[in-house]
Amino acid sequence: MSRLQIMDTTIRDGQQSLWATRMSIGDMLPILPKMDRVGYWAIEAWGGATFDSCMRFLDENPWDRLRSINAATPNTPLSMLTRGQNLVGYKHYSREIVNRFIKASKRNGVHVFRVFDALNDIRNVVDTAEAVNECGGHFEGAISYTISPVHTLDSYLEYAQQLKELGADSICVKDMAGLMTPYRAERIVKALNAEIGLPVHLHCHYVGGMAPANYLKAAEAGVSIVDTASAPLAFGNSQPAVEMIVAALQESRYDTGLDLDLLFEIAEYWEEVRKRSHYKRGVSSLIHMQVYSHQVPGGMMSNLMSQLEVQNASDRLPEVMKEIPRVRAEVGYPPLVTPMSQIVGTQAVFNVLTGKRWGVVSKEMKDYICGYYGKAPGRIDPEIMKKVAGNSQVLPDDVPPSSLVTTTYDEVAEEVGDLAQSEEDVLMYALFPNEARTFLSKHRASEKVDFLMQEESSNIK
Known part of the structure; x- marks a missing residue:
């Protein structure tokens, strides 16, 4: 078949x-x-x-x-x-x-x-x-x-x-x-x-x-x-x-x-x-075609552009595009997919805008270099390793990063309290505490209002 x-x-x-x-x-x-x-x-x-x-x-x-x-x-x-x-x-x-x-x-x-x-x-x-x-x-x-x-x-x-x-x-x-x-x-x-x-x-x-x-x-x-x-x-x-x-x-x-x-x-x-909804069509531009040389995924490209716009540095995009493959090679060639695309892209932006390579390093990049996201596919440049990790604890290869996360479901359920009405609500909070709290608070409040309205109308009868 x-x-x-x-x-x-x-x-x-x-x-x-x-x-x-x-x-x-x-x-x-x-x-x-x-x-x-x-x-x-x-x-x-x-x-x-x-x-x-x-x-x-x-x-x-x-x-x-x-x-x-x-x-x-x-x-x-x-x-x-x-x-x-x-x-x-x-x-x-x-x-x-x-x-x-x-x-x-x-x-x-x-x-x-x-x-x-x-x-x-x-x-x-x-x-x-x-x-x-x-x-x-x-x-x-x-x-x-x-x-x-x-x-x-x-x-x-x-x-x-x-x-x-x-x-x-x-x-x-x-x-x-x-x-x-x-x-x-x-x-x-x-x-x-x-x-x-x-x-x-x-x-x-x-x-x-x-x-x-x-x-x-x-x-x-x-x-x-x-x-x-x-x-x-x-x-x-x-x-x-x-x-x-x-x-x-x-x-x-x-x-x-x-x-x-x-x-x-x-x-x-x-x-x-x-x-x-006034959404644009999917279109391939020259910079898209150049993916075969710069290897930057489209979603990552739009993130980079907005990061640069915030800094009034949109004109520096070509420099950032050149810097990305260099950073990627130095940190062991991670595939540029979430979250690595954001981590590598942000580092390239820092390197270009500060004019000092590896002078500023995000917490996420440091965690990656120290092994907390998993094992780098290739060898990380020893100089960069020394500069970024310093005296921090580097995770040994035989310790899976997930073994360090021990949050239990019951701990999360206790923290979210009455806001959660179901296991799904608790899981939502476990993954995105801030967004879930805002969302659940708002919807619990409106449920209460609906409930009071129903009470009122049943009393009128």
């Missing part, structure tokens, strides 16, 4: 890549029944930055959002992106919090868990993998794909083997920066099929425009699933358009069998939403 399967990323990665994660549940619900009829392998609906931005910008409860999407898509499994030990946050959480969060996600509607670690450090995936396997979810182990002297086909195969040993059901090659090229895609898919033997799922960002060609070569090499988005939320920093991939494979042995007319009806709906 060589038919290619498709996962739809429109409501998670598409909107996160192009609309700054501002899509509301009200925009999603009307079209979900049609998306449910397409026959997608899964709909990526949750995780990544959607969890905190729900509370932060949209005044929505992320758990309610998940339940609503699940109710509207009875025929299609839902997928979420989780950052291993970081879950959907930006730091390590304890084993117990990870375990409860994954099980709560499954209970509320997630079936496929795509689990990645920014450093491809398997120790940061163990707790999540165990929880997914225990609750009967589909564990998709993801490889953060990048290019560097230490990232070789062999290193990826070795990591994929470690994921398989943790019980992965499929392996995803996650090309978050759009660095993949067609013949590299063919090579890695063939090798994974031959050596690992699990279904291979390819996730490419369009960025410089290679992704559709990557998908064609990957299909020929035996890839099982690829990621696409509806055309109005495709291209640029997002994924390729589903309509384009479906049309490209028609009448081939990889024909997806999906209905183009139905896909265009769905696209028309999203196009209306896009126009109404």
Whole structure:
């Protein structure tokens, strides 16, 4: 069976890549029944930055959002992106919090868990993998794909083997920066099929425009699933358009069998939403194309631009772009994906704006260099190590960073107190205490007002 399967990323990665994660549940619900009829392998609906931005910008409860999407898509499994030990946050959480969060996600509607670690450090995936396997979810182990002297086909195969040993059901090659090229895609898919033997799922960002060609070569090499988005939320920093991939494979042995007319009806709906909300289309510019030399992902680029604007230093972008690969090499070539993209990017900005390299160092960069995020893929420059770490405690390789986080669920529940009415509320607070407190306080207050109104009206009778 060589038919290619498709996962739809429109409501998670598409909107996160192009609309700054501002899509509301009200925009999603009307079209979900049609998306449910397409026959997608899964709909990526949750995780990544959607969890905190729900509370932060949209005044929505992320758990309610998940339940609503699940109710509207009875025929299609839902997928979420989780950052291993970081879950959907930006730091390590304890084993117990990870375990409860994954099980709560499954209970509320997630079936496929795509689990990645920014450093491809398997120790940061163990707790999540165990929880997914225990609750009967589909564990998709993801490889953060990048290019560097230490990232070789062999290193990826070795990591994929470690994921398989943790019980992965499929392996995803996650090309978050759009660095993949067609013949590299063919090579890695063939090798994974031959050596690992699990279904291979390819996730490419369009960025410089290679992704559709990557998908064609990957299909020929035996890839099982690829990621696409509806055309109005495709291209640029997002994924390729589903309509384009479906049309490209028609009448081939990889024909997806999906209905183009139905896909265009769905696209028309999203196009209306896009126009109404004044969102730009995904477009590839020259600086996007240059990803093949500077290796900076699109999302990271927009962060850098806003950091520089705040400092009135937008004109220094070319210098920062030159500085990024230099910093990345000095700290052992981490893949530029959350949170490493922010950590490396910020350091490059400091180096350029202060005019003194490594004069100012963020706490996050220091923690990374000391091993608290996991093991660097390559060797960290000894001079930088000495300068940044100084006399600080450097974590030995045999101590997993997650073992230092011992917060228990009960401690968090006690801290949040009556604001939390459910395990989901407590978990929300465990991950994002400030945002959750603000959100829950506001909603508890309005519930009280509603309750008093009902009391009043029942007294009137």
